[in-house]
Amino acid sequence: MQLTEQEQKMVSHLRKQHNGWRTNRVVIVVAAVIMLGQGIRLVWSGQSDLGILYCALSFGFFSYTLGSWTGRPEFYLLLRLIEEKGQASKTLPSSGAQDQG
Template sequence: MQFSDDDLKMIEWLRKQHANWPGVRMIILVCSILTMVLAGWLLFSGDEGYSEALVLYVVLAAAGMSYTLGSWAGRAEISLLLKLVEAQQIEKKYI
């Protein structure tokens, strides 16, 4: 299989995205935890003016944590695609 220049650029972009996921994963997780802590602090501070914002903060933090924990190892389809491309390139090199 021959890849065009655009295909190779996209594959390289996917490799970078996949390699950067552990750092992005930690950023999302830390921000989600801090947002939950902030929402809990505002909830127990007794100020009623933040009730609508608290719901939004909790939903955003829960979504971030859910996304991060659900795809801890990265997106499976990208991992599989990169493995297949690498195997194809190794096979092509030895033929």
């Protein structure tokens, strides 16, 4: 399978985005923990509206991150298919002639 230059750039972008999620998810979890702590502190100090907002946002971050912990499955499947097609085309003869029998 031959990809054009533009398609190769798109695949490279998808691969970077898929691999970058590993770092992003840790950052999101740490930020959610900090936000949850701040929310609890605000609730205890009497600013319950803002504290509840912080807690709700932190739970939203947690649920988003845990729900997509391994990344977007469509990216993973697409990248895997492209890699398999690329490996298969390297092992097959590229003469273009097919058996006519």
